[in-house]
Amino acid sequence: MDTQKHIDEQALLDYFSGTLSPVQKQEVEAWIQETEENRKIARDIEYIYFATDTINTIKSIDSTKALKEVKVRFSKKENNKRSFILQLQRIAAILVIPLLISTLYYATKEEPVEFIEIRTNPGMVATVNLPDGSKVWLNSRSYLKHPQKFTGDTRNVEMEGEAYFSVQKDKSKKFIVNTPFNLKAEVLGTEFNMEAYKESNKVVTTLISGSVRLSFQNKNNTEETMIMKPNDEISYNSKTRGVSLSKPYLPTLTAWKDGLVIFRNTPFEDALNVLSKRFNVEFIVKNDLLYENSFTGPFDGQHLHLILEHFRLSSGIHYKFVDPETGTDKISEKTIVELY
Structure with missing residues (x-):
């Protein structure tokens, strides 16, 4: 060497x-x-x-199974509320891993309802198995909340960030995804991708198969619904309450769940958005002319600097890694890249 x-x-x-x-x-x-x-x-x-x-x-973590396995260690029955809370604290301590899993309990007149919360760290992707057999992939900086057991005539979950849902069919129980904005998706059995990061003020839903009914507050402050068809992408702006429909190239939008990056005439800005989530990187664009570029190509298991090399060779885009000005934890901080 x-x-x-x-x-x-x-x-x-x-x-x-x-x-x-x-x-x-x-x-x-x-x-x-x-x-x-x-x-x-x-x-x-x-x-x-x-x-x-x-x-x-963390790729194969089953949140419900993980909680059950941990609880076996504390299987002795507790006789009062104080010891019950201490048990939950012990469980939470064991589950502090890069994929953060926590539990919430809500007391009702009937029985406590347990909810499981899953959060992914920046740059991380995780898979979650739901109680009904549905499967969810969580992208970087994303959040999912679901009951430990679905009851009643609906299957309600909450999400923030980006998630890919593969929903198990059950005609007797609608599967409902709630977002931080005034929009929710109702399905019976389907596959779809949903992006709802708070900072973007947008919910983007992309349907792969099956059907999805979107419900949202429109410009007239009344509830409106739209039925999506496969390959539809509907973008909802929570500020303007406007809606737009497009027909995207699906692999570009869903490749993240398989650890891939796939571009097909992908605009420069969209490509940076994909890479930002995948590698937890902040891009600083020094030349606005770079936004005129678009890219095509699959990157199977490639690393960030190799994709940037593709940018350089195909479009003459130069890049430079920049040291962050603050922060001492080099693992958790964002990588900063200048493009010019």
């Missing part, structure tokens, strides 16, 4: 995974210390290794 040359990506991944020999480890460390650019590349690879390792760990 020649420290005068660019250390390849695999060597850096092996370094952070601890599989290099002592000699190789010293060579990589010497290369990292040579220049500021080398340190930036190493930091990016370290984040990628951390994110990939975490995704592999």
Whole structure:
């Protein structure tokens, strides 16, 4: 390994995974210390290794099953409310992992209702199995809340961020997704993607199969409904209460759940949005002319700097990793990239 040359990506991944020999480890460390650019590349690879390792760990988490398994450890019956609360605190402590799972209890006249909350960290993707057999993929910085057991004639969940739903058919119980905005989706059995980040003031629903009924407050402050067909994408602006319909290329919008990045004549701004969520990165665009570009290509398991290299080679877009000005936790902070 020649420290005068660019250390390849695999060597850096092996370094952070601890599989290099002592000699190789010293060579990589010497290369990292040579220049500021080398340190930036190493930091990016370290984040990628951390994110990939975490995704592999949490990808198959079944939130309901996880809670049940933990509760077995505390199976002794408690005789008062105080000990019951202490039990929940112990459970929450065990489940503090990059995919944060917590429980909420609501007391009713009949019996307590238990809700499970799932949150994904920036740059993380997780899979959640719901009590009815439905499956949900949560994208970066997303939130899902569902009851431990669906009762009554509806299956209600709450989401914020981005999620892909594969809903189990049950004609007797509608599946309802509630968002932070005045919009909800009602389905019986279908697959669809929904994006509802609070900071965007928008809900974007993309139907893959089946049908979805959207209910929202329109410009006249009355409830309006729309029935979606497969390949429909409906964007709802919570501020203007306007709605737009388009027919997107579905793999570009849903590839994230499989750990992929797929572009097809994807505008520059949309591509940056995809990469921002996938790699927890903040892009600083120094040249507005870059927004005239669009990109096509699949990136199976590719890392951020390799996708940026594709940008450079195909469109002459240059990039530079920038050290954040504040923050000491280099794992949790956003990667900052300038584009010019």
